[in-house]
Amino acid sequence: MDVILNYLLPFFGILLGLVVLHEAGHYFTAKLFGVQVLEAGIGLPPRIWGFRWRDTDYTLNALPLGAFVRMLGEEDPTDPKSLAAQPKWKRTIIIGSGAFINLIAAIVLFAVSAMVPQTISNGGVKVGAVIENSPAQEAGILAGDEIVKVNGRNVSNSGEAIYLVHVAQGSEVDFVVKRTDPRTGSELINISNVYARWDPPTFVDECGITNSQGMTGIALGPARVFSIDRTPAETAKLEQDLKKEYASREAKIAPGSPASCYSPADYGFKSLTAAQCGALPEDERAAAESLKNDLFPQAAGDCYYFSPPQAVEAPTKTVSKPPWEAFPAGARKAW
Numbered sequence: 001m002d003v004i005l006n007y008l009l010p011f012f013g014i015l016l017g018l019v020v021l022h023e024a025g026h027y028f029t030a031k032l033f034g035v036q037v038l039e040a041g042i043g044l045p046p047r048i049w050g051f052r053w054r055d056t057d058y059t060l061n062a063l064p065l066g067a068f069v070r071m072l073g074e075e076d077p078t079d080p081k082s083l084a085a086q087p088k089w090k091r092t093i094i095i096g097s098g099a100f101i102n103l104i105a106a107i108v109l110f111a112v113s114a115m116v117p118q119t120i121s122n123g124g125v126k127v128g129a130v131i132e133n134s135p136a137q138e139a140g141i142l143a144g145d146e147i148v149k150v151n152g153r154n155v156s157n158s159g160e161a162i163y164l165v166h167v168a169q170g171s172e173v174d175f176v177v178k179r180t181d182p183r184t185g186s187e188l189i190n191i192s193n194v195y196a197r198w199d200p201p202t203f204v205d206e207c208g209i210t211n212s213q214g215m216t217g218i219a220l221g222p223a224r225v226f227s228i229d230r231t232p233a234e235t236a237k238l239e240q241d242l243k244k245e246y247a248s249r250e251a252k253i254a255p256g257s258p259a260s261c262y263s264p265a266d267y268g269f270k271s272l273t274a275a276q277c278g279a280l281p282e283d284e285r286a287a288a289e290s291l292k293n294d295l296f297p298q299a300a301g302d303c304y305y306f307s308p309p310q311a312v313e314a315p316t317k318t319v320s321k322p323p324w325e326a327f328p329a330g331a332r333k334a335w
Contacts, residue, residue, distance in 0.1 A: 012064060016042075018102060019066040025101035026069045029094045036072040036081040043067065103334060111330030114321040121157035123314025124223030127177075131203065134217020135195040141177065141216075146223045148188065149176035157314070158220035165215055167332075169196045173216065207261035208254025222314040230311050239306045242267040243295060250298075262298045264291075268308035271301025 020042060030037050036055060041047075043061035050059035071094075073082020083091060125147040130137045147155060150164040151174055165173055175191045196215040204210050230238070246267045253261050264271065269291065277285055280303075288303035296304055321329060 016064055016066065018105070021101050021105050022098035023067040023069045025097035025099075026071075026094060029097040030069065030071055030083070033086060033090045033094065034081060035083050035086060035090075035094065036079075037069055038072055039068075039070040041068050041070075106334040107327065107330040109330070110333045111323070111326040114326040114329050115323060117318050117320040119316050119318050121159070121222065121314045122317040123157060123225055125155050125158050125161045126221050126223035127218050128221045129219040131213045131217035134213050135197065136217040139175075139191050139194040140189075141175065141191055141194065141218060142179065145177040145179050145189075147175055147177055147220070150174075156317070158222065161220060165196050169215060170198050171196065207252075207257045209249070209252045225312040225314050228311045228313045230308075234311075235306075235308065238308055239268075242269075242306075242308075246295060259298075259300060262296070264296050264299050264301070264304055268306055269296065269304045270307045271299070272303050272305065274302040277303040 023040070027037060027040050038055075039057040039059060041050075041057075041059040041061050044063040044065055046062050048060050048062055050057055052058070071083045073079050073084050075084055076082060077084035079085060083094065086094070127136075127141060127143055127145045127147065130141055130143050147161050149155065150161050151168060153160075153164055155161045155164065172193045173196050175194060177189050177191060178186055179189055180186045194216050197213075200213045200215055200217075202210050202212050246264065246269075250262065272280075272288060277288055280288060284305070285303070288305050291304040291306075292299070292301065
């Protein structure tokens with residue numbers, strides 16, 4: 001039921017709305033140019049209900065998978081009110097109006113979403129890692145750099161940086177980064193000509209796991225974070241999620257990989273010696289030994305317990321754009 005309510009119904013509702021808008025473009029331009037519309041329907045036949053007004057049947061149909069506009073003489077020009085009897089420029093407008101309406105709808109929806117106040121991450125963008133022989137490494141980007149601008153536009157979180165790089169895919173990207181040196185302090189550095197690849201290559205790490213290099217070869221994260229507390233329920237959920245992540249990764253590790261590939265500590269599970277395991281209360285010892293036997297049989301510890309790292313969160317800010325900024329931004333996103 002959750003799948004139906006949370007996924008299928010919204011999907012079909014959005015699809016129906018977009019198709020109705022598309023067909024409305026055909027309908028109104030056909031009426032404007034004097035083409036007779038025989039039927040305008042929401043949904044696909046069989047028909048449930050309808051009425052006739054000004055030589056057009058308006059119908060509601062059983063299958064909510066779209067909409068349609070049926071015009072007179074789409075291939076027969078014998079009637080002057082038929083679509084086929086119209087000049088080429090009119091037919092072009094009528095046929096293209098559906099896609100044009102969808103484009104306008106996309107711009108409007110993007111613009112409206114930009115005008116609605118929303119909370120976004122404001123923790124900056126830090127380069128966590130740079131892949132060897134990637135465009136980013138060749139251009140001079142270093143792990144630890146804080147990205148300030150991408151192609152001349154300020155970025156306040158990794159999502160904005162990734163979006164701007166994605167928009168420039170297939171071309172070279174210019175970055176402005178802040179680099180901090182313990183001796184000389186911070187400086188802004190312009191790094192140009194970082195190629196954003198259409199089809200990034202993969203690389204195989206020391207554990208035999210194949211990974212994508214990404215468009216430019218950098219891994220991003222927030223530059224500034226602060227500590228927060230977890231509730232017991234959040235901690236329990238995190239433990240289950242990390243168990244699944246570890247098991248999924250372990251299944252990909254190539255045989256004969258080094259012991260460092262089987263590192264529960266990377267997922268918040270700490271190891272205990274045999275003596276430490278024996279000193280635990282019976283129920284805790286059983287749980288710790290179960291973790292070893294069920295999830296970490298190839299790891300070095302004698303038993304394990306869950307000790308997650310401190311939870312952190314990036315600072316946020318509330319933003320909204322005025323209409324004169326929102327509509328150009330909507331047009332860029334639609335493009």
